[in-house]
Each structure stands twice: as structure tokens, then as C-alpha cells.
Amino acid sequence: MAVNFSLKSREDLQKARSESKAQMVADDCRILICAGTGCLAGGSQEICDRFTELSKDVKNVSVEFGKEIAHVGVKKSGCHGFCEMGPLVRIEPMNILYIKVKPEDCQEIFEKTILRGEPVERLVYEIDGVKYEAQEDIPFYAKQTRLVLKNCGHIDAEHISEYLAVGGYSAIEKALFDMKPDEVVDVVEEANLRGRGGGGFQTGYKWRQVARQPEKIRYVVCNGDEGDPGAFMDRSIMEGDPHKMIEGMMLAAYATGAQEGYIYVRAEYPLAISRLKTAIAQAEEMQLLGDHILGTDFSFKLHINRGAGAFVCGEGSALTASIEGERGMPRTKPPRTVEQGLFGKPTVLNNVETYANVPMIVENGAAWFKSIGTEGSPGTKAFALTGSVNNTGLIEVPMGTTLREVIYDIGGGVKGGGAFKAVQIGGPSGGCLVDADLDIQLDFDSLKKRGAMIGSGGLVVMDENSCMVEVARFFMNFTQNESCGKCVPCREGTMRMLEILERMVIGEGKEEDLDMLEELGHAITDTALCGLGKSAALPVLSTLANFRDEYIAHINRKCPAGSCEKLRSYVIDADACKGCSKCARNCPVEAIDGVIKEPYQINQEKCIKCGACVDTCPFGAIHIAS
Structure with a gap:
């Protein structure tokens, strides 16, 4: 759709707006294909090309939702937000949202929905046995207040x-x-x-x-x-x-x-x-x-x-x-x-x-x-919801919405029915919130009191399988690599903190390391040159405050989550082992001993924690020791 105007006055702008709206209305049916980065990576450009081809010759076709189709508008929109379910296709005026669409689905959508006004049931969102045809009814969207993101997914982003x-x-x-x-x-x-x-x-x-x-x-x-x-x-x-x-x-x-x-x-x-x-x-x-x-x-x-x-x-x-x-x-x-x-x-x-x-x-x-949000933090905030949550994607909620509402009502809960452990908010500059914080309001002042910050709005949800020491190491590694090196506290302090954390995740930590991490963290916070440096230690300080027991476990050469490779101990369940010797034959360092048709054993001194035995065991008899 193109409107060729030279806008030299208020009246010109109003006329252009009126004619643009008229042209939008002229599209009796609009097919909005998500053409954000995520959906494009999933093949939405092919979907767009296919719909464009199918709609070329459509004129005066009778449909059940009340009109003769004069024109089908195929539009490349921005991100619809429901990234877990992409590629996404929205059909107007029926407001149907199709999920996980593939190019081969386009013909069926076109024939059933565009030409006959019938939904393609297998492509609509379903949860707990309930199908949601209209996008606005899907719980992921129904619980949001999309103002900044209102047009994303609803208009052609390139015109x-x-x-x-x-x-x-x-x-x-x-x-x-x-x-x-x-x-x-x-x-x-x-x-x-x-x-x-x-x-x-x-x-x-x-x-x-x-x-x-x-x-x-x-x-x-x-x-x-x-x-x-x-x-x-x-x-x-x-x-x-x-x-x-x-x-x-x-x-x-x-x-x-x-x-x-x-x-x-x-x-x-x-x-x-x-x-x-x-x-x-x-x-x-x-x-x-x-x-x-x-x-x-x-x-x-x-x-x-x-x-x-x-x-x-x-x-x-x-x-x-x-x-x-x-x-x-x-x-x-x-x-x-x-x-x-x-x-x-x-x-x-x-x-x-x-x-x-x-x-x-x-x-x-x-x-x-x-009138939206809280007194101290009015309006809405967009968040990128990622990690161990069922509905990952881009959301927008009023300031003051609780973490529980975001994770469980919009995010659909922890993936796989696991237990919520923590959420990292604000990225490398943010802090860690735990189960006790689920009812905290997501606004500037409430989070500051908890030693965290909204930052730009990243929310990474973690379950019981996440190691908080490794999480702290990951963010400190990122911050240290990205330090510009101008000021000593950030350049040297983050390096020392990273060295300690890297020793911890391989079982070489010491008790005095905990005090050193806190001392370094507070020193960097108090003396770094810029805001990024001052917040660099927050992921470490917040995980230390909330998960000190995990740090102590790592000092004792144990990773409670079982995710730190060097601290894993693989064991063979004698009752489940059939003595087939497949694990021993595939061990690269010959760390598994035993006799055919008898339970095998792993020599922990030789084991290099590669996990090859777990992958090759046909009976599921090998697992990480708790």
C-alpha cells in the first residue's frame, strides 16, 4: 500500500491519514505474517511469498464472514510477541491467529479461512483442551496491556x-x-x-x-x-x-x-x-x-x-x-x-x-x-520473557504487575512442570529474584529495594536444574569480556571475580572465596566509573545472598543442580543394568569395569564426566548422582 503525498500543511497530513485508512479498509481480508527476526528465521518469508502467490487472482469470491472479497492484503508485520509459537499468521477481520505455520499450510489456510471463513483447527492455539481462535482471547495476550507494542503484528512494518x-x-x-x-x-x-x-x-x-x-x-x-x-x-x-x-x-x-x-x-x-x-x-x-x-x-x-x-x-x-x-x-x-x-x-x-x-x-x-501502572512508575513495560518458561516471547504489562502473574498467567508456568527457582532480571546489570519474590511488583522502586533492577527488561526464568553459581559465572564472563577497561575497579575487579567463579564451577573453590567475592563486588559497585560497571557485580551479589548454600556445595565439590560438568558423578543403577557392556565399550578412557550380564561400575578416578555412557546405555541405567 502506498500513499504518495507531499505533506506541506496540517490539512495535508489529515488528508493523507484519511486516505491511508481508506486504503487499509479496502483490504477486505488482511493476512499479517510475522516478519520479525525470530519468525523470519523460522521461514516466514516463504510463507509470505506463498500467500502473495495464492492471493493474486482472488476477486469477488463469496465468503461466510459477510462480504465479497475485493482484495486480499498480504502484509509483513513486526513481531507478534508469541515467539514460542512462531511462525505466526494473523487473519483479519476474523482476528484468527495461526501458530507454527509452515509454507505447506498456506493452501489450506487460504482455501478454508480466506475463501470459506472457516478456521483451520489444527493451527490454532490450544491449552488444557481449549482452543483459542481469536488472538486476543489467548491467555498469553489476554493478560497483557499492549500499548507500546499495540501496532506490532497489526500493521505492515515497511509502509x-x-x-x-x-x-x-x-x-x-x-x-x-x-x-x-x-x-x-x-x-x-x-x-x-x-x-x-x-x-x-x-x-x-x-x-x-x-x-x-x-x-x-x-x-x-x-x-x-x-x-x-x-x-x-x-x-x-x-x-x-x-x-x-x-x-x-x-x-x-x-x-x-x-x-x-x-x-x-x-x-x-x-x-x-x-x-x-x-x-x-x-x-x-x-x-x-x-x-x-x-x-x-x-x-x-x-x-x-x-x-x-x-x-x-x-x-x-x-x-x-x-x-x-x-x-x-x-x-x-x-x-x-x-x-x-x-x-x-x-x-x-x-x-x-x-x-x-x-x-x-x-x-x-x-x-x-x-492511570496505568503504579504511582511511582506509571505506564507499561515491555519484557523479553525467556528461559525455562512455557510461553517465551515479548510481553507488555502495566508497571506493578507481579512476577507471579508474568511467569504463570502470561508465561504459562515453568517448562515441563518443573519447580521455579529464580529469575534473572535486567541482564548482566540486574539481579536475581527467587520464590519469595514472586509477588513483588515489577516497578523501578520495588525492585531497587530488593537489590535488583528492571534494566532494559530481560527476564530469564530458571528451574531447579539451573546452577546459580554457573549463572553468576556466565553473566560475570559476559561483563568482564565487555568491560571497556578504562577504570581499574571494572577492568581488574571483574577479572578477579570471574577467576574465582571459574575455579568454583570445577570444584577448586575455597571458603575464603565467598568473602572475597562480596568484598570485590561491593568495591566495584562503589567505585566503578559508569553505571554498567557499578552494576556489574549484581548477579554475583544477589545469587550469593539467595543461594549461598549452592556456593558452599561447590566448595565441597558438589553441584546441587548437576549442571557443572566437572562436578558431576555418574553412577550405574545395579538393578537397571543388564550387563550388556555397551557403556564400557564406548567409554573413551576405559573408566567402566564389569563382567557381561553382571552390573557394571564406573571408576570415578578415571571418569572425565563426558556423559558418553549415559547416551549409549539402552536401559537408562546411568544417571548423575544426586
Whole structure:
């Protein structure tokens, strides 16, 4: 769908929005194929190609849901969120969501649903014997409040017309013609929008600081570097609804007097970069970006910078240094970014999700925004729910939603019916929450009291088979590798902590290591240069506080979860062993002894913990000792 407009006035924009909506309505049937990174990897491009081929010759076909089909619109949408069930296909106006679709399913969907209005029962979501045809009825979606993610999965992510059709650029229109810049700052500040990228700093206060600077050259920067393992909230917004974020940046520029903006995206997000480039080009073509936007005095230009994969460039001053062509390293503060940021000029710096909230606030008002979430943390928050949970994916819930609701109501509980053990929240910069925290509210202030933080929004669920010492080692290894090396506490302190943890997971830890880990962790937190360094020890400190017994067990050469390879002890169940000798014949170090037709035994001194015997035993007689 294309709308060719040159928008030189408010009236032009309103006309373009009206005609875009009319064109969307002209699609009597819309097939929305998830074309986010995850579903594309699962083959959704082939599904899109197949539906396009099938819909070419459809005209005036009678269907049961009430119309003659004049046109079938095949659209590539952004991420629908239900990643565990992808590739996903949504059929409108019936709102049917098909899961785990394959190219060979397209013919059946087309013939039964598009032509006859009948659902393909085998492709709809089912749980506990109940089938859910409508996407909104599926428990995974029914328990969410999707505002920032509202358009993701519902519009074509590659065409500006679709964003206009659902009311896009109404907020910038309102700001330019009905509000002064200070009034835009006022409404964002009154709404108490807190930054969604980590620490939860007040967005309106930050904008006001930039607007007050005597320097008139100012910049707006979007942090799309999202480097936490398991986090993909910002990526999904950039891929699925790029214009919402762009509109938020335009509002920030108008509010603070900036005329140029930069979007900093990690190079590992090629699809997000491609869709942002397309969105910017389309906005420029329609003159929504550039000089004298909509015939006003407001001008704004956008640029994209690709990061080189450095986690530290998620920190504000390191990010701006990288855009300038310098090595991405944090600097001491003050001066702060609002005073001297990009190219030494006052700079507004927020992340993707923060900007995506702004158009809704300007359009609907501060009171509306504050009616959602908690008093101290209004609005919603997007989370990437991963790990040992049945329904992995991208979710959005009101601030203050409990961890229990997220894991059990939306996530469908722990995978395989296992016992919940912990959740790592906020990635390498976050902390660990345990069973006693299941009813804690997920908001900035509640988590801070528990020694954790929302961070960008990653939630990694772990069951009883997860070793918390290994979890701490994994995150410390990530942080140490990503340290820029500028300050001694982070560069050397994380290295020492990692060395201790690596000794522990192979059974070479000492009792004094526990005190050393705590001492190093607190020292790094108190003295590191940047926010990433200050939070580097949180995964270790929080697991030490909640799972000290597991650390002690590792010192005694035992891994309670049985996941640390060097601490495993394989044993043969004498009652189950048939004496076939297959395990002994496949042991690479001849550590298994016995006589044919009699139970065999493993020599623990020789065993190298490779697990080959477990894989080859036809009777399931070999297992890890508890």
C-alpha cells in the first residue's frame, strides 16, 4: 500500500491519514505474517511469498464472514510477541491467529479461512483442551496491556501509510499546531515517564535540562544498542513499529529545540536497521522529516549509526563517543549529557521504548498515562520473557504487575512442570529474584529495594536444574569480556571475580572465596566509573545472598543442580543394568569395569564426566548422582 503525498500543511497530513485508512479498509481480508527476526528465521518469508502467490487472482469470491472479497492484503508485520509459537499468521477481520505455520499450510489456510471463513483447527492455539481462535482471547495476550507494542503484528512494518492509517503522527501534529515546546515538556514531566532503558530516570526532567541550556545547537539521540543477553524489546519496536519511535524523537526535538537526531543501533540488528532506513526515507519523501515540517518553523533530520557490538556503548557517554567516531568509553561526570553530550552539545538521550511512549502521552495526556501502572512508575513495560518458561516471547504489562502473574498467567508456568527457582532480571546489570519474590511488583522502586533492577527488561526464568553459581559465572564472563577497561575497579575487579567463579564451577573453590567475592563486588559497585560497571557485580551479589548454600556445595565439590560438568558423578543403577557392556565399550578412557550380564561400575578416578555412557546405555541405567 502506498500513499504518495507531499505533506506541506496540517490539512495535508489529515488528508493523507484519511486516505491511508481508506486504503487499509479496502483490504477486505488482511493476512499479517510475522516478519520479525525470530519468525523470519523460522521461514516466514516463504510463507509470505506463498500467500502473495495464492492471493493474486482472488476477486469477488463469496465468503461466510459477510462480504465479497475485493482484495486480499498480504502484509509483513513486526513481531507478534508469541515467539514460542512462531511462525505466526494473523487473519483479519476474523482476528484468527495461526501458530507454527509452515509454507505447506498456506493452501489450506487460504482455501478454508480466506475463501470459506472457516478456521483451520489444527493451527490454532490450544491449552488444557481449549482452543483459542481469536488472538486476543489467548491467555498469553489476554493478560497483557499492549500499548507500546499495540501496532506490532497489526500493521505492515515497511509502509508509512499503515502507520498513518492507525493515527500515526497525530501527536506531532498536535504538538506543532496546538502546543508550545514547553507544554510538551510539561506533559511528559507531569506523566512521570521514566526511562525504559535501565535506571528509570525521569524523562521530562532530562528534557527540561536540555531545553534550558544557553547553547542553541542541540541533539536528540536514541539508544537502540540493547546489549543484554536475552533482551529484544527495542529490536521488536524498531522492526515492527519504527515510526512510533521516530515520532517520539520528533516530539523530543520540538520540545527541546533540537534540529538533528541520531539513532544508534547495534550492528547485530540488520533487520531493524533496514526498516529504520525505510521508515526515515518514507518520512523524508512525505516531508515529515526535513526542513519546515508541515509548513512550520520546525525542522528535524535523522541519521542512523551502527554500533560495533560493544556492550559498554549502551552507556550514554560511551554511545555518544562512538557516534563521534571515537572509541566507545564512558567519561567522568559532570558535565552530563544534557549539558555536553554529542559533539559537546546539549543532548537528549533515551532508549527506543521510552521514545515510543511519548506520542501516546502527548495525544492522550498525563492523567491517562498515570492511570496505568503504579504511582511511582506509571505506564507499561515491555519484557523479553525467556528461559525455562512455557510461553517465551515479548510481553507488555502495566508497571506493578507481579512476577507471579508474568511467569504463570502470561508465561504459562515453568517448562515441563518443573519447580521455579529464580529469575534473572535486567541482564548482566540486574539481579536475581527467587520464590519469595514472586509477588513483588515489577516497578523501578520495588525492585531497587530488593537489590535488583528492571534494566532494559530481560527476564530469564530458571528451574531447579539451573546452577546459580554457573549463572553468576556466565553473566560475570559476559561483563568482564565487555568491560571497556578504562577504570581499574571494572577492568581488574571483574577479572578477579570471574577467576574465582571459574575455579568454583570445577570444584577448586575455597571458603575464603565467598568473602572475597562480596568484598570485590561491593568495591566495584562503589567505585566503578559508569553505571554498567557499578552494576556489574549484581548477579554475583544477589545469587550469593539467595543461594549461598549452592556456593558452599561447590566448595565441597558438589553441584546441587548437576549442571557443572566437572562436578558431576555418574553412577550405574545395579538393578537397571543388564550387563550388556555397551557403556564400557564406548567409554573413551576405559573408566567402566564389569563382567557381561553382571552390573557394571564406573571408576570415578578415571571418569572425565563426558556423559558418553549415559547416551549409549539402552536401559537408562546411568544417571548423575544426586
